[in-house]
Amino acid sequence: MTATDWRVRVVREHVAVARLIASDAGAFARSPFQGADWMRVWAGRFGGAARQTCAVVVEEAATGAVAMVLPLALDRRNGSARLTAWDAGVADYNAPLVAADFAPSRAEMRRLWPRIVAALPRADVLAIEKMPAIVGGRANPLLDLDGVVASGFMRH
Numbered sequence: 001m002t003a004t005d006w007r008v009r010v011v012r013e014h015v016a017v018a019r020l021i022a023s024d025a026g027a028f029a030r031s032p033f034q035g036a037d038w039m040r041v042w043a044g045r046f047g048g049a050a051r052q053t054c055a056v057v058v059e060e061a062a063t064g065a066v067a068m069v070l071p072l073a074l075d076r077r078n079g080s081a082r083l084t085a086w087d088a089g090v091a092d093y094n095a096p097l098v099a100a101d102f103a104p105s106r107a108e109m110r111r112l113w114p115r116i117v118a119a120l121p122r123a124d125v126l127a128i129e130k131m132p133a134i135v136g137g138r139a140n141p142l143l144d145l146d147g148v149v150a151s152g153f154m155r156h
Helices: 014-022 036-046 106-119
Strands: 006-011 052-060 066-077 080-085 097-099 125-127
Touching: 006 014, 006 106, 014 036, 014 052, 014 066, 052 106
Parallel strands: 080 125
Antiparallel strands: 006 052, 052 066, 066 080, 066 097
């Protein structure tokens, strides 16, 4: 599929973000700390009004099927805004949730990425730390982007 075959949107309401990432447990390849039960517990403990959460959702334009979800948090401190992984620093792995049939080529991911960035809330920095090379037994599509490297962590 080409970048034009995908629709990109951002879900910003915390409850909707939590529901999205905790649902369809079998539908997405996930990192070990993104299981539906773990995400529900996390949302109840660390989410909510204290942190602005959002999720980038990449969907097939023709069907609306969710292909990738990237959960993020907006952290505003000292006059700057930073988009980070949704985990608040407590997870050992952070990655997008990826549908089984979402396998963009390196070139397709590079064309899709500017659309993802354009949809994000305004921030000074986008930093996703502790990102594994493999998500649920398959390649992490974000590692096809220029300048992105897999985490040095190999175990939790």
